[in-house]
Amino acid sequence: MNNQNYDKLLDLFQNRRSCRRFKSDPVPEEMILKIIDAARWAPSGFNTQPWEFVVLREDRCRNEIVRITASYWEDCVEMEKARADWQGRKWELKGMTNEPGDYSQAPVYIILFGDSRYLDALPMGVQSDHHRKRLIYQSSLANAFSYMQLAATSLGLGAQWYSAVQTPKSALLIKDFLGVPQDFDVYDMMALGFPAITPPKKPLRKLEEIVHWEDGNEGCFPTDEKVRDFVKKTRAWVTGVHKKKAAE
Numbered sequence: 001m002n003n004q005n006y007d008k009l010l011d012l013f014q015n016r017r018s019c020r021r022f023k024s025d026p027v028p029e030e031m032i033l034k035i036i037d038a039a040r041w042a043p044s045g046f047n048t049q050p051w052e053f054v055v056l057r058e059d060r061c062r063n064e065i066v067r068i069t070a071s072y073w074e075d076c077v078e079m080e081k082a083r084a085d086w087q088g089r090k091w092e093l094k095g096m097t098n099e100p101g102d103y104s105q106a107p108v109y110i111i112l113f114g115d116s117r118y119l120d121a122l123p124m125g126v127q128s129d130h131h132r133k134r135l136i137y138q139s140s141l142a143n144a145f146s147y148m149q150l151a152a153t154s155l156g157l158g159a160q161w162y163s164a165v166q167t168p169k170s171a172l173l174i175k176d177f178l179g180v181p182q183d184f185d186v187y188d189m190m191a192l193g194f195p196a197i198t199p200p201k202k203p204l205r206k207l208e209e210i211v212h213w214e215d216g217n218e219g220c221f222p223t224d225e226k227v228r229d230f231v232k233k234t235r236a237w238v239t240g241v242h243k244k245k246a247a248e
């Protein structure tokens with residue numbers, strides 16, 4: 001069996017890591033367009049393609065996004081008071097980061113918006129099921145976003161998800177600032193640029209632990225204790241406690 005295509009693809013997947021520190025070098029427009037062109041090819045539920053992309057390169061625009069979302073992390077840190085003790089230390093860091101980083105320094109932001117009007121193309125059986133309709137919409141946008149991430153990696157660029165744009169306050173003000181209709185949904189924002197660091201290895205759940213064949217899988221899924229162990233491990237990694245210990 002010739003695995004060359006798979007090997008290349010896996011290599012791309014393994015190289016795609018969240019990058020949270022960027023060089024100030026500008027990203028050529030051609031690269032930005034290639035990234036969005038790749039996203040156009042993402043699968044979407046019933047080929048609805050419910051997406052729009054807004055690219056921000058000017059300091060004026062990027063700074064406004066930083067300003068609008070600034071209070072998000074303060075709220076997040078305060079809400080950590082409610083975290084159960086067994087999970088380990090609470091968030092203290094500014095931003096979701098496991099290495100020193102600052103998305104605000106990225107020279108390009110791409111915000112992906114969803115336009116739910118395209119969901120009119122869904123079969124009526126799906127449209128009448130609010131939960132499923134929402135899932136199809138979110139999954140389609142997630143696919144587009146993942147394609148963007150992979151395209152960025154293939155071009156030697158680094159990218160970070162920046163979900164603070166999704167809060168009601170951020171979404172409202174960002175749409176107002178950008179002149180995007182309020183009926184649109186903010187899916188997520190990609191901070192993009194040439195990477196200034198190599199991300200640390202991340203804890204990865206093992207293949208044999210997550211694959212289950214055929215029937216009779218009773219007792220094969222992780223116990224509560226095992227899940228809790230992983231929750232502790234991945235939280236420790238994300239919050240930076242054990243960043244040097246992270247294994248494959």
Ligand SMILES: Cc1cc2nc3c(=O)[nH]c(=O)nc-3n(C[C@H](O)[C@H](O)[C@H](O)COP(=O)(O)O)c2cc1C
Nearest residue numbers: 016017018020096097160161162163164199202238
């Ligand atoms: C839906 C989603 C939302 C995310 N939001 C953020 C975010 O707001 N800030 C951030 O720094 N990383 C964010 N991430 C990136 C994850 O933290 C990251 O993918 C994860 O820790 C694994 O690391 P890796 O991307 O380097 O493989 C998000 C990822 C996903 C899939």
